[in-house]
């Protein structure tokens with residue numbers, strides 16, 4: 001049992017994909033959040049992503065309109081939330097189908113910003129992998145660039 005818990009723990013630890021997905025940190029160095037604002041529930045700020053990571057220099061928009069692809073992911077994430085809402089209301093609270101339907105709708109509305117961010121996090125983690133040396137490499141590169149300018 002302890003082994004199971006420690007395995008689950010390492011799955012969410014820094015350096016794992018799930019860590020970046022659930023915290024919204026830079027997928028490459030995981031040193032800082034990709035999002036400009038912490039506040040999820042401000043409509044204009046929910047999806048505001050920084051230009052690039054200040055630790056490892058990764059540009060989050062890998063190509064123009066890169067994050068449109070996250071919409072496909074959000075179908076899956078939204079479905080997962082809907083199924084969870086259904087199971088909780090129907091099986092745990094013994095609600096009728098109508099109430100369960102309302103619970104699903106309410107869950108999707110309330111968690112919309114979470115779903116949108118998690119989908120983006122999953123999307124970018126498809127393309128960018130964690131690199132423990134990212135910060136170090138970025139430092140070296142910017143230093144050599146500076147030297148070249150002198």
Ligand SMILES: [Zn+2]
Pocket residue numbers: 026027028029030031032053054055056057058134
């Ligand atoms: Zn980074």
